Amino acid sequence: MATATVGDERIARTSTLTKIMKRPEVGALAAAIVIFVFFAVTTDAFATASGASTWLRQASTIGIMAVAVALLMIGGEFDLSAGAITGFSGLVVGVLTTEYGVNIWAAIFVSLALCILIGAINGILVMRTGLPSFIVTLGTFFVLQGIDLAGTKSLIGQVAIQGMSNVPYYDQAKKLFGSSLDINGSAPGGAIYASVFWWIGLTAIATWVLLRTRTGNWIFAVGGQQTAARQIGVPVFKTKVGLFMTTAGAGWLVGMLLLFTTSTVQSNTGVGQEFIYIICAVVGGCLMTGGYGSAIGAALGALIYGMVSQGIVYSGWDNNWLKAFLGVMLLGAVLLNEWVRKRAETAR
Amino acid sequence: MIGMSSKSKTSSETVETTSRPAERGTAVIEVRDIGKRYGNIIALSDVSTSVRAGEVTCVLGDNGAGKSTFIKILAGAHEHSDGELLIDGTALSLSSPRAALELGIATVYQDLAVVPLMPVWRNFFLGSEITKGAGPLRKLDVEAMKRISKAELAAMGIDLRDVEQPIGTLSGGERQCVAIARAVYFGARVLILDEPTAALGVKQSGVVLKYIAKARDRGLGVVFITHNPHHAYPVGDRFMLLRRGKSMGDFPKSEMTLEELTAMMAGGAELESLAHELEKEMGADSEVAQAMKAEVK
Numbered sequence: 001m002a003t004a005t006v007g008d009e010r011i012a013r014t015s016t017l018t019k020i021m022k023r024p025e026v027g028a029l030a031a032a033i034v035i036f037v038f039f040a041v042t043t044d045a046f047a048t049a050s051g052a053s054t055w056l057r058q059a060s061t062i063g064i065m066a067v068a069v070a071l072l073m074i075g076g077e078f079d080l081s082a083g084a085i086t087g088f089s090g091l092v093v094g095v096l097t098t099e100y101g102v103n104i105w106a107a108i109f110v111s112l113a114l115c116i117l118i119g120a121i122n123g124i125l126v127m128r129t130g131l132p133s134f135i136v137t138l139g140t141f142f143v144l145q146g147i148d149l150a151g152t153k154s155l156i157g158q159v160a161i162q163g164m165s166n167v168p169y170y171d172q173a174k175k176l177f178g179s180s181l182d183i184n185g186s187a188p189g190g191a192i193y194a195s196v197f198w199w200i201g202l203t204a205i206a207t208w209v210l211l212r213t214r215t216g217n218w219i220f221a222v223g224g225q226q227t228a229a230r231q232i233g234v235p236v237f238k239t240k241v242g243l244f245m246t247t248a249g250a251g252w253l254v255g256m257l258l259l260f261t262t263s264t265v266q267s268n269t270g271v272g273q274e275f276i277y278i279i280c281a282v283v284g285g286c287l288m289t290g291g292y293g294s295a296i297g298a299a300l301g302a303l304i305y306g307m308v309s310q311g312i313v314y315s316g317w318d319n320n321w322l323k324a325f326l327g328v329m330l331l332g333a334v335l336l337n338e339w340v341r342k343r344a345e346t347a348r
Numbered sequence: 349m350i351g352m353s354s355k356s357k358t359s360s361e362t363v364e365t366t367s368r369p370a371e372r373g374t375a376v377i378e379v380r381d382i383g384k385r386y387g388n389i390i391a392l393s394d395v396s397t398s399v400r401a402g403e404v405t406c407v408l409g410d411n412g413a414g415k416s417t418f419i420k421i422l423a424g425a426h427e428h429s430d431g432e433l434l435i436d437g438t439a440l441s442l443s444s445p446r447a448a449l450e451l452g453i454a455t456v457y458q459d460l461a462v463v464p465l466m467p468v469w470r471n472f473f474l475g476s477e478i479t480k481g482a483g484p485l486r487k488l489d490v491e492a493m494k495r496i497s498k499a500e501l502a503a504m505g506i507d508l509r510d511v512e513q514p515i516g517t518l519s520g521g522e523r524q525c526v527a528i529a530r531a532v533y534f535g536a537r538v539l540i541l542d543e544p545t546a547a548l549g550v551k552q553s554g555v556v557l558k559y560i561a562k563a564r565d566r567g568l569g570v571v572f573i574t575h576n577p578h579h580a581y582p583v584g585d586r587f588m589l590l591r592r593g594k595s596m597g598d599f600p601k602s603e604m605t606l607e608e609l610t611a612m613m614a615g616g617a618e619l620e621s622l623a624h625e626l627e628k629e630m631g632a633d634s635e636v637a638q639a640m641k642a643e644v645k
Contacts, residue, residue: 212487214477217466221474224463231461233446233475291465341465 024285025297027336031283031329032300032307039311046307046314049183049190056192057261059306060199061086061254062273063299066280067199067206068250070298073281074210075243076223076290077126077133080274081118082247084144087269089115089255091152094161094265104169112252118144119248123241133244141274149267159267164259178260195257199299202250206295219243224291279326280305283333287341304329372402376436376538376569377422377453383430384417390593391417393430397588397598399538399569404560406580407573408613409590415573418590419540422571423455424448452537456527456544464516468508471515472497472530496533504529504562521552525559538569545579557583577609589613 040047046055065082072079089111096107122140126133153159164170180191210216218239221229230236251270259265282288283304284297305326312319375398383393392414399405409415420426421433424442432439435451442448445455462471470493478489478496498511506525508518515523524544531539541560545553560583564570574580580587587604589596589612596612 214479214488217470217474217477217488220466220470221463224465228461228463229474231457291463
């Protein structure tokens with residue numbers, strides 16, 4: 001015990017830079033900087049307040065989901081229903097308030113409860129059946145997609161919510177989810193939307209949980225080596241179901257942000273986005289196999305997505321190039337992550 | 349496998365090993381004619397031995413001899429169906445691994461229960477993390493955990509440069525030792541090691557045997573399961589041999605030489621008859637038969 005010291009003369013003092021270089025999100029950070037500089041130099045609108053306002057807003061809703069999906073992926077699971085649930089949560093509020101006159105706050109809480117329940121069902125199904133989460137959540141994805149379309153149509157006769165802004169107390173909820181902060185003075189554009197603050201806040205909380213709490217330790221453990229985690233007394237079931245519920249809860253939040261920013265929601269909202277969340281998480285350093293990754297990385301992945309999708313528009317290119325870009329980013333990131341993992345797992 | 353007192357170990361870092369091992373030589377676990385039946389299948393019968401503080405009890409047997417059934421009874425994974433299990437002199441039955449842990453019986457399984465990508469210190473405290481602060485701000489006491497894991501590993505003779513490195517970067521033997529050190533720190537009085545040397549090379553096995561001796565010297569009772577008499581003999585104080593679910597006897601080291609142990613393990617008489625049979629089948633000058641004969645002699 002007497003020899004207990006934290007430092008050790010055999011390891012050279014590692015500089016802060018070296019420490020940063022070892023973090024999983026460093027690749028995403030470098031890519032984000034390069035992409036920012038590229039579009040800032042090649043286009044006029046990109047680095048202006050109104051330009052930034054647009055791509056930040058786009059990055060924020062994707063980012064909230066990407067951070068939640070990153071936690072889930074670190075925990076070793078996927079959630080393909082994460083996109084569809086963002087539409088579902090908004091539709092629940094929209095239908096309940098515009099069609100049935102339910103109080104807006106009550107509708108918001110009903111929607112939250114339903115989303116959390118769906119997350120719990122996802123988690124419990126995965127844990128109880130032992131099926132891959134890819135399959136289970138693919139199932140819930142289709143179920144939700146069906147409910148979003150057919151359910152909405154049969155209840156209100158159309159596939160988009162209308163008249164949302166006439167609902168009593170709409171302004172209250174809009175303040176929380178859909179307002180914006182003007183930082184550009186009287187000039188047009190340049191507003192920072194509420195979603196951006198939610199995004200930053202959630203990323204900070206997720207990072208804290210991952211690195212500085214017991215729960216975070218358990219998330220890494222259940223994703224890294226589930227049997228070992230169970231043997232050693234980590235509550236595997238609780239941790240994983242909690243992660244699915246967190247992802248669904250994030251889906252609810254994004255649904256609210258979209259609904260109250262645009263004052264409408266459509267039946268197909270969020271469909272097809274689920275893979276973008278996964279791509280952002282992977283670009284941010286998450287391993288496909290679980291047990292490794294970062295919340296900040298996923299947020300940076302979403303930032304890259306937002307910047308590129310808007311930068312392509314400002315450059316006047318065909319915006320379908322975004323898809324090709326995402327594919328290249330994904331492959332590059334997976335290769336980089338695999339290399340990092342191999343280095344971490346083999347003896348030095 | 350750990351975490352018995354994790355609830356009481358919250359804010360302070362004065363967490364210390366909860367129970368000190370009993371006085372050297374006193375029996376912590378005694379089994380008397382213990383047996384296990386699964387329906388009409390008798391997996392284990394009439395096994396007697398003891399585990400004493402500061403001593404190593406080796407359980408030897410070939411594949412399928414009943415070693416795993418035996419340790420499952422001690423580890424609390426299965427309850428025994430015949431005979432008596434005495435812990436600290438009281439007859440009882442272990443209903444769960446947690447119950448075994450609470451009595452200070454910790455099992456280190458072959459697959460080690462470590463998460464390769466996580467740092468050594470996080471692995472060391474996994475499931476029993478030390479925290480500080482309260483409410484939503486309760487956070488890991490990273491400094492304390494790093495310091496304690498480094499010190500505990502040093503006490504077991506494992507000198508790591510950096511507890512921040514992923515445990516996957518350690519060798520198999522070192523990982524085995526981290527698992528042992530962890531069990532010791534979290535209050536184990538009896539360590540059950542399930543074939544800790546099975547997957548290791550000669551040198552690595554030597555390292556693990558050294559730590560087994562170290563744990564014994566710290567006053568722990570060790571149950572060392574192996575099928576290799578050459579690993580068992582140097583560290584063992586007592587040898588219990590199993591074959592086909594039955595005990596072939598429980599011997600203190602003083603009554604046993606390595607040669608006898610090896611012969612018993614290999615199944616002495618049985619092996620001899622096998623050699624004869626091979627000779628008949630394949631001819632006296634067949635290489636296999638020759639080798640077999642030489643082995644028996």
